Amino acid sequence: MKLYHSPSSPYVRKVMVLLIETGLDAKVEKVPAPGGVSPVAANAEVQKKNPLAKIPALMTNDGDTLFDSPVICEYIDHLASGKFFPAPGPKRWTALRRQAVGDGILDAALLVRYEATLRPEDKRWSDWDKGQWQKVEASLGDIEREVATFGETFDIGTITLACALGYLDFRFTDRNWRAKAPKTAAWFDKLSERPSLKATKPA
């Protein structure tokens, strides 16, 4: 298998954590997405496999390409007979909802980042930045209220939340999410000691 990869993509990080946790990491060749991926200049090589021109994209041994990260993660978990996607039932719906929160934080944070770094300065719109960041903050508030119930749960839901928080640390240090969600920060710091998270921390 081959994975279009970038060490700074939080969605790729989800897949990498799954690969390491399931022991499948060595079976997947990492292909650097040449020049990265930009929403205003599609990466032609990636787009041959994923018309949305986004990473991660996983080329399976059957010649198919899978995306986006929830699909790839479920596929890997299935290959490994893993337990990161619980069987249908309350645990699965909770894990998938948490994955949606984590991916939603990332989608909003990425839009904030594109607004601030990609868009020409005179075309930036502060209401857009505020609206997207407000989704991030509301999500952090929900996580902070829920985090005491996480216990030792380590599945696609908590993995995605961890990758989202790691991305906020990586790209939005100045917004200091930790001050607003101290219990979440403590949970995240403990989880970050896992080898799979250490090995994939963006630098």
Add this chain to the structure above:
Amino acid sequence: MKLYHSPSSPYVRKVMVLLIETGLDAKVEKVPAPGGVSPVAANAEVQKKNPLAKIPALMTNDGDTLFDSPVICEYIDHLASGKFFPAPGPKRWTALRRQAVGDGILDAALLVRYEATLRPEDKRWSDWDKGQWQKVEASLGDIEREVATFGETFDIGTITLACALGYLDFRFTDRNWRAKAPKTAAWFDKLSERPSLKATKPA
């Protein structure tokens, strides 16, 4: 169960098609999202249930709220012992990949729409519009190459593609996707005769 709903949301439409197809429609109360949802002015009522302030959001009888549309659709399919999410295996990965293409078309098309209708005119950036629309067109190209293999397949993958194409008809008539993907248009027009799609067509 209660569903935050808007008749013009293509992601809500996916859920509605599933509800009608599985016979669960009558068991779900539709709650209009008051004032709709805007990425620059979060809907406070929706956000109490979904911190991302997006619809659809499904409040289950257990008191949980599920989102986003892939999670809600899988939950409904499970409740109904449906077959719209195939069991793990090639059919499932194909269906989920197609769902990702359809949702990806919608994500890109929505960003184009926000750029053109929500953002102040002097802050619009044509490269953003072009980059997002190019994802839509590349996806249409992939669908056009694949559509002859769809046959009678009607699962979460083809349902999502249909909702995406319906949204392009609804909001982007002027971009005339049908001219570029005539085989896809023929497939879509035939599928659109199903009662579940007729009943949910945005007006």
